[in-house]
Ligand SMILES: NC(=O)N[C@@H](O)C(=O)O
């Protein structure tokens with residue numbers, strides 16, 4: 001199997017695929033009598049024929065090396081994974097090449113980072129690396145499956161750097 005080596009998640013590296021939701025160097029605005037910093041409008045939500053919904057995902061943790069045999073995408077909506085714990089998790093994405101995913105890239109988040117996949121971006125399913133795999137997920141609520149899956153003929157093995 002081809003190996004994919006994880007890299008640290010950064011806004012620049014992830015930009016073709018989505019947004020990294022993390023604190024800015026300084027807040028956009030101080031609120032609540034100056035006791036809270038608002039880091040404003042960090043991700044682009046985009047829904048076709050639907051609305052934003054907030055769900056909780058409680059996912060089984062995986063481990064590295066991780067066998068990647070499936071990526072998916074949501075043609076009608078963006079999808080944000082917001083961890084409810086500080087634990088790093090695995091984020092896998094791939095560019096689209098004539099309707100199929102190209103070579104995937106794998107990122108490891110740092111504590112305090114969340115992500116938002118742009119609409120129709122190939123990605124691995126929610127992949128916590130420790131328990132509890134508890135995430136808030138902001139994605140599209142609307143008609144239709146809003147899901148396209150791609151199974152690789154030859155799975156990849158994702159390994160840590
Ligand atoms: N299917 C579902 O709700 N979750 C996936 O979209 C995922 O990215 O984990």
Ligand code: NI
Nearest residue numbers: 072074079125
């Ligand atoms: Ni998804």
